[in-house]
Amino acid sequence: MNFIEIIDVLGTIAFAISGALAAFSKKLDPFGIIIIAFVTAIGGGTLRDILIGVDPVSWMRNMNTIYIILACVIITFIFKTKLLKLRKTLFLFDAIGIGLYTVVGLEMGIVAGLNPFICIILGCMTACFGGVIRDILINEIPVIFRKNIYATACIAGGMIYFLLLEFNLSNNIVFIVSAITVIATRVLAVIFKLKLPSPYSDEIIKE
Amino acid sequence: MNFIEIIDVLGTIAFAISGALAAFSKKLDPFGIIIIAFVTAIGGGTLRDILIGVDPVSWMRNMNTIYIILACVIITFIFKTKLLKLRKTLFLFDAIGIGLYTVVGLEMGIVAGLNPFICIILGCMTACFGGVIRDILINEIPVIFRKNIYATACIAGGMIYFLLLEFNLSNNIVFIVSAITVIATRVLAVIFKLKLPSPYSDEIIKE
Amino acid sequence: MNFIEIIDVLGTIAFAISGALAAFSKKLDPFGIIIIAFVTAIGGGTLRDILIGVDPVSWMRNMNTIYIILACVIITFIFKTKLLKLRKTLFLFDAIGIGLYTVVGLEMGIVAGLNPFICIILGCMTACFGGVIRDILINEIPVIFRKNIYATACIAGGMIYFLLLEFNLSNNIVFIVSAITVIATRVLAVIFKLKLPSPYSDEIIKE
Numbered sequence: 252m253n254f255i256e257i258i259d260v261l262g263t264i265a266f267a268i269s270g271a272l273a274a275f276s277k278k279l280d281p282f283g284i285i286i287i288a289f290v291t292a293i294g295g296g297t298l299r300d301i302l303i304g305v306d307p308v309s310w311m312r313n314m315n316t317i318y319i320i321l322a323c324v325i326i327t328f329i330f331k332t333k334l335l336k337l338r339k340t341l342f343l344f345d346a347i348g349i350g351l352y353t354v355v356g357l358e359m360g361i362v363a364g365l366n367p368f369i370c371i372i373l374g375c376m377t378a379c380f381g382g383v384i385r386d387i388l389i390n391e392i393p394v395i396f397r398k399n400i401y402a403t404a405c406i407a408g409g410m411i412y413f414l415l416l417e418f419n420l421s422n423n424i425v426f427i428v429s430a431i432t433v434i435a436t437r438v439l440a441v442i443f444k445l446k447l448p449s450p451y452s453d454e455i456i457k458e
Numbered sequence: 459m460n461f462i463e464i465i466d467v468l469g470t471i472a473f474a475i476s477g478a479l480a481a482f483s484k485k486l487d488p489f490g491i492i493i494i495a496f497v498t499a500i501g502g503g504t505l506r507d508i509l510i511g512v513d514p515v516s517w518m519r520n521m522n523t524i525y526i527i528l529a530c531v532i533i534t535f536i537f538k539t540k541l542l543k544l545r546k547t548l549f550l551f552d553a554i555g556i557g558l559y560t561v562v563g564l565e566m567g568i569v570a571g572l573n574p575f576i577c578i579i580l581g582c583m584t585a586c587f588g589g590v591i592r593d594i595l596i597n598e599i600p601v602i603f604r605k606n607i608y609a610t611a612c613i614a615g616g617m618i619y620f621l622l623l624e625f626n627l628s629n630n631i632v633f634i635v636s637a638i639t640v641i642a643t644r645v646l647a648v649i650f651k652l653k654l655p656s657p658y659s660d661e662i663i664k665e
Numbered sequence: 666m667n668f669i670e671i672i673d674v675l676g677t678i679a680f681a682i683s684g685a686l687a688a689f690s691k692k693l694d695p696f697g698i699i700i701i702a703f704v705t706a707i708g709g710g711t712l713r714d715i716l717i718g719v720d721p722v723s724w725m726r727n728m729n730t731i732y733i734i735l736a737c738v739i740i741t742f743i744f745k746t747k748l749l750k751l752r753k754t755l756f757l758f759d760a761i762g763i764g765l766y767t768v769v770g771l772e773m774g775i776v777a778g779l780n781p782f783i784c785i786i787l788g789c790m791t792a793c794f795g796g797v798i799r800d801i802l803i804n805e806i807p808v809i810f811r812k813n814i815y816a817t818a819c820i821a822g823g824m825i826y827f828l829l830l831e832f833n834l835s836n837n838i839v840f841i842v843s844a845i846t847v848i849a850t851r852v853l854a855v856i857f858k859l860k861l862p863s864p865y866s867d868e869i870i871k872e
Contacts, residue, residue, distance in 0.1 A: 280654040282610050283603060297509070302711070304720020306511020311576050369725050388603070396697060396802065403696050447694040487861040489817050490810060504716070513718020518783050595810065 254423045255358050258430065259296075262351030263316060267292040267323035269344040270385050275331055276341070277389045287385055288324045292316070294381030295352050299373060303363045342441065345394065349378035350434035353405045354426050357412050371409030378405045378433070400440035403447060408433035461630045462565050465637065466503075469558030470523060473588050474499040474530035476551040482538055483548070484596045494592055495531045499523070501588030502559050506580060510570045549648065552601065556585040557641035560612040561633045564619050578616030585612045585640070607647035610654060615640035668837045669772050672844065673710075676765030677730060681706040681737035683758040684799050689745055690755070691803045701799055702738045706730070708795030709766050713787060717777045756855065759808065763792035764848035767819045768840050771826050785823030792819045792847070814854035817861065822847035 270291025274284040293310045300308040310316040356377025360370030379395050379402050386393040395401050412429040439445065477498025481491040500517045507515040517523040563584025567577030586602050586609050593600040602608050619636040646652065684705025688698040707724045714722040724730040770791025774784030793809050793816050800807040809815050826843040853859065 279603070282607075282613075282654055286602070286609065301508055301715055302722050302725065304511075304718075306720075307570065307572070308509050311509065311572055311580070314573050314575060317575060317579075363721065365721070365725055366728055368728060368731060372731075373725070388600075393802075395700070396693070402700065406696075447696055486810070489814075489820075489861055493809070493816065508715055511718075514777065514779070515716050518716065518779055518787070521780050521782060524782060524786075595807075 254426060255355060258351050258426060259355045260315070260319060262348050262355060263292045263319055264323055265344045265348035265351060266295075266381050267320040268327050269341050269348055269382070271324045271327040272341040272344070273385055273389050273391075275327070276338075279389075284328075285321070285324055287388060288327075289317075289320050290388065291381045291385040292320050292323075294384045295356070295377040295379065296381075298380045299356050299359060299377040302373065302376070303359065303365075343438075345382055346434050346437040346441075349382070349401075349405055349437065350408065350430040350432075352378040352381070353408045353433050354412070354430045357409055357429070358426070367413050371406060371413075374409045374412075375402050375405040378402075400436065400445055400447065404433045404436035404440065407436050461633060462562060465558050465633060466562045467522070467526065469555050469562060470499045470526055471530055472551045472555035472558060473502075474527040475534050476548050476555055476589070477592050478531045478534040479548040479551065480592055480596050480598075482534070483545075486596075491535075492528070492531055494595060495534075496524075496527050497595065498588045498592040499527050499530075501591040502563070502584040502586065503588075505587045506563050506566060506584040509580065509583070510566065510572075550645075552589055553641050553644040553648075556589070556608075556612055556644065557615065557637040557639075559585040559588070560615045560640050561619070561637045564616055564636070565633070574620050578613060578620075581616045581619075582609050582612040585609075607643065607652055607654065611640045611643035611647065614643050668840060669769060672765050672840060673769045674729070674733060676762050676769060677706045677733055678737055679758045679762035679765060680709075680795050681734040682741050683755050683762055683796070685738045685741040686755040686758070687799055687803050687805075689741070690752075693803075698742075699735070699738055701802060702741075703731075703734050704802065705795045705799040706734050706737075708798045709770070709791040709793065710795075712794045713770050713773060713791040716787065716790070717773065717779075757852075759796055760848050760851040760855075763796070763815075763819055763851065764822065764844040764846075766792040766795070767822045767847050768826070768844045771823055771843070772840070781827050785820060785827075788823050788826075789816050789819040792816075814850065814859055814861065818847045818850035818854065821850050 267288045270288035271284055273291070274287035279287065293308075293316065296310065297308050299305075353374040356374035357370050359377075360373040361367075365373065383393045383395055408429045411432045412425060415425045415428060474495045477495035478491055480498070481494035486494065500515075500523065503517065504515050506512075560581040563581035564577050566584075567580040568574075572580065590600045590602055615636045618639045619632060622632040622635060681702045684702035685698055687705070688701035693701065707722075707730065710724065711722050713719075767788040770788035771784050773791075774787040775781075779787065797807045797809055822843045825846045826839060829839045829842060
């Protein structure tokens with residue numbers, strides 16, 4: 252198991268927990284919870300695999316993904332009562348998820364021989380798509396379309412990734428620093444309520 | 459035409475009728491009705507083909523699917539006035555559809571050499587996805603997320619399928635019994651209002 | 666660059682502008698605007714490529730698509746204040762987009778050796794899917810499900826296409842006439858409020 256596979260597993264865990272938490276908060280039945288956790292965890296990777304043409308998609312060839320997701324649902328259920336501040340916990344696992352999946356998507360784009368710019372888009376899609384489906388299914392406004400910085404954090408991580416590659420650092424360091432860039436950007440954006448500059452500055456925006 | 463292809467055609471008919479009925483109930487125009495019938499009937503199979511990498515997807519290589527769906531729309535239109543209890547009829551055709559498509563998805567997963575557990579997920583997705591798109595397009599809560607047992611019925615059928623394979627029965631018997639398991643589970647769940655046990659037993663659940 | 670590629674680029678421009686306009690009208694932030702423009706422009710082609718099995722999908726192998734979309738967003742932003750009648754402009758660019766993409770989808774279906782009827786469906790999907798995603802993401806009722814003729818215009822263009830092929834005309838003329846058929850049908854349908862005949866003629870329809 253190489254380092255990028257470890258990152259992929261950790262991302263799966265983060266997204267499975269964020270999906271399970273979201274489903275718990277909506278009081279779905281056990282099967283609904285498993286579906287949401289599953290879709291959140293595999294959504295981004297499935298879109299990535301379909302776009303670059305990996306047949307069959309990754310999770311179909313790897314039972315571990317299934318076991319990990321089921322384990323995460325059970326663990327989330329056990330610690331449910333302690334996860335009082337559900338929205339904050341959910342947000343944190345989501346942030347970790349997009350950081351890790353951005354790197355996985357970038358790396359798979361490079362392996363597929365795609366242009367760096369396309370790789371960044373692919374990393375961003377891999378990171379964001381699972382959460383978008385999760386939010387659509389539980390009937391929330393997709394996190395990507397709320398006011399704070401989200402996909403932009405993935406783009407920033409992607410740019411750091413290609414910048415660091417110029418410095419001949421070891422791949423693993425590039426992976427870690429890029430992922431941390433995404434997570435930190437996202438967390439700081441939420442804490443300090445950072446938004447992108449509005450192109451409607453001369454008008455009053457109703458939120 | 460082998461037995462699994464016959465099951466596929468019957469599933470297409472069931473879903474095309476369920477889609478046309480749903481579109482009629484929403485008073486869509488003729489073209490909208492055809493679209494919904496088409497999407498409901500081919501949705502699950504298209505997702506299945508994309509995930510396991512069948513290029514191009516099945517319905518593109520087979521004009522019969524198109525003819526069958528158009529015929530179903532016309533037949534549904536003719537008998538529309540007699541289908542007074544639209545919601546019940548719709549429910550029944552949907553139940554038959556998921557039963558038949560579960561078996562088709564399972565079988566195609568086995569042919570693709572996938573793990574039995576993955577095959578069950580694939581069967582479940584093949585069965586449920588058309589109905590989910592139908593419900594999203596006509597702006598209903600997707601049937602899979604309502605309170606009664608739905609995807610669980612497909613999982614049950616999938617487990618029966620692999621259980622029966624152990625007994626060296628003929629394939630056709632395995633197909634039929636598995637499909638009937640799904641349909642019966644779904645129908646009984648609705649009649650007796652069966653739900654999965656709730657993980658929120660200490661709280662009052664508002665529906 | 667052959668003629669069908671030129672049509673593809675013009676369609677990308679039309680849809681990128683329609684997406685950017687839609688995003689402006691919803692006051693999304695800069696990144697949201699780019700995402701909507703991007704998704705609207707590449708949505709149809711991506712679905713087409715996934716269904717017929719082009720791996721990786723077209724826009725991943727062609728940086729020009731990305732540059733064109735970004736340029737369209739900037740141009741749309743600059744002329745934003747002059748685009749007062751936003752809804753009408755949006756509608757016009759959308760109409761041009763579906764006309765051009767219908768032809769691209771048809772042609773790629775023919776190249777893939779598909780049945781003419783399937784080619785027409787593929788052309789229609791290529792044309793309509795980007796707009797459907799755009800509308801779902803900005804929370805509008807998908808244009809395809811509103812009362813006026815929309816997908817029907819693409820079907821009409823597709824039938825003209827195969828009709829003209831019978832007359833041994835040059836391909837480019839067939840492309841142009843088919844695209845104009847779609848655009849004119851759509852524009853006239855909106856101006857004269859044309860609808861398909863209702864199958865519910867004996868009842869009062871509430872809109």
